[in-house]
Amino acid sequence: xxxSIENLNNPNHIRIWQTVQLIPRGFVATYGQIADLxxxxxxxxxxxxxxxxxxxxxxxxxxxxxxRVINSQGKISFPIESENxxxxxxxxxxxxxxxxxxxxxxxxxxxxxxxxxxxFRLEY
DNA sequence: TAGCTGACTCCAT
DNA sequence: AATGGAGCCAGCT
Numbered sequence: 001x002x003x004s005i006e007n008l009n010n011p012n013h014i015r016i017w018q019t020v021q022l023i024p025r026g027f028v029a030t031y032g033q034i035a036d037l038x039x040x041x042x043x044x045x046x047x048x049x050x051x052x053x054x055x056x057x058x059x060x061x062x063x064x065x066x067x068r069v070i071n072s073q074g075k076i077s078f079p080i081e082s083e084n085x086x087x088x089x090x091x092x093x094x095x096x097x098x099x100x101x102x103x104x105x106x107x108x109x110x111x112x113x114x115x116x117x118x119x120f121r122l123e124y
Numbered sequence: 125t126a127g128c129t130g131a132c133t134c135c136a137t
Numbered sequence: 138a139a140t141g142g143a144g145c146c147a148g149c150t
Contacts, residue, residue, distance in 0.1 A: 012147075031132055046147055048131035069131080077131045084131080103138095 012040060013050040017059045020051070022120075023068040025095050027111035028104055030072045037113065048077070067091040074106040 007013060019038045023029050029037075031044035040046060051066040058064055067088045071077045076092075078085035080102055089099055097109050 010148085035132090040147095042133095043146065044132040045130065045145070046132090049148065051131060066131085071131080072133055088131090 007053045008055065010050075012038075012043075012046060013053060014059070015039065016047050016050040017054060017064045020064050020066060020069060021059070021062055022113065022117055023065055023111050025065075026097060026109070028068050028070050028092070028097060028106075028109050029111045030106075031069060031077075032072055033111075034069055037118075044072075065091075068095070068111075070104060074104050075102040076104075 015038045016034060019034050020029075022037075031047040034047045035041060035043045038047075047069065051064075051069060054064045054066050076085055076088050076099075078088060085102070089102075092099060092104070097104060
């Protein structure tokens with residue numbers, strides 16, 4: 001009970017959720033990329049932590065597409081065939097992202113935010 | 125407060 | 138392409 005309130009007040013987590021909300025349907029980003037774009041360079045592991053604590057209701061009345069974040073090798077980070085792995089894979093496939101085994105072709109599907117999106121971020 | 129942990133990365137094999 | 142080790146660091150106990 002108290003814990004969830006603490007999480008909702010963690011400014012780093014909130015910034016990470018907001019950045020993840022910018023990833024367009026059909027694309028993915030890496031943990032390190034989200035950390036950088038959130039102003040938290042070098043803290044890729046924190047992104048994983050924050051995504052594990054996304055409120056079920058989303059953030060700011062909008063969903064947080066946690067499943068669009070994968071590791072720098074282009075793979076889903078959950079253990080193969082685990083429940084979380086299968087769920088993430090399904091949601092990405094619903095986005096028309098092609099997955100071979102655990103791997104996604106980053107050159108083809110990695111989100112490349114444009115200047116307008118970055119400027120939007122700076123307004124926070 | 126002091127360790128411990130891990131939805132990470134980089135680099136070498 | 139797959140695997141392992143070292144480094145990393147905020148959050149958690």
